[in-house]
Amino acid sequence: MRQFLGPCPVCGGSKLLQRDVLWSELFNSWQLSAAEISYIDRQQGYHCAQCFNNLRAMALAAAILCEYKFIGTLEQFCESRTAVSMLEINQAGNLTPFLQKMSLHKLVEYPQFDMIDLDIESESFDLVIHSDTLEHIANPERALSECYRVLRNGGKCIFTVPIVVDRLSRSRVGLPPSYHGRPGIPAADQVVYTEFGADAWKTVLGAGFMSCEIFSFEYPAALVLIARK
Template identity: 45%
Template structure:
């Protein structure tokens, strides 16, 4: 496996899930293992975990480039690219920020259900493990589609448990990603994504959706676009 961020081929691993989250999600041993791999297996060269590496692969495909994320700033074809980065994605954000058309907007300060940007104002929109925290995720995807220019691409990740179907957590005990005491709202999980996660993209009106994998089922990313 080659890192889409820096081109490195050496990866290290540590477990990142904690018992309370495993119990709240009802994860099996197999599911726990691949979610741990997604979040805890990281490139030794740049520190990007497999989730970020998968997102980088989706972005490279969208931009039709073989360059690593770190090399994109030197690509003259991308000088006019208008990019919206919602919430940031570690090493990817650092690389894209070198391009003149880069805009950062952090959720929840930037409302994904009512993005404060004009129609058709970006060529590339990215977000990573953010949509599951949005109260009405299809509305968030509709907003992503609205602000994309013709031919633009949305590239994103959500945490997916592939043996299940997507469900909302309304009526269930609250579950957070991260420290609930420090971030009581930011990391509250509204949606648990399953194998049908891609259908929300279609319900939001996109004409096309693709799933990119670098280490199935641990590391996948989606992209969406219209003709």
């Protein structure tokens, strides 16, 4: 399997580092194998030493650049693509400082904005992005239907969720609570409702999108979903 070695698609930095981020309580509750622990740790912990974006954020940046056929870094894209209106739902890693350089960028965050009932006018944006947010929503299909609603015709929702590629998605309803964030801190907004698997595309199409593409920045650690309206 091909591993991404740089440079960083966000800022162009060449120094990439790995740190372990998963903890035993989390990977035990998700019943992850050793191989799954390895690639999810890489997804969350492999990062650019210059802009501090991890592999999943770099993958999201690369998907945006590919979708808009832009040659260069995300920073350069944001400085030059002023005509793209973008809605960012919760901060997408450390991409936000770069995305805010776009004149038509809007950031909304929980709890002021609830993803299942966005207080935003329909057909307002060309692009909606979010990163590792959907698994924390009790009704992810409803949340994506809101992304669909606020997009103009032909618009795109580009996002990441942690995908365990060798299993199907499962709800954690009825299972002991599992949290992302930091070990030992059960923050209410970090509780996991859905563990996404190889059928994550079903949630996208169920929300009304015309198509769902899987963009592979690095398989299986860095996958991005591109939903088109």
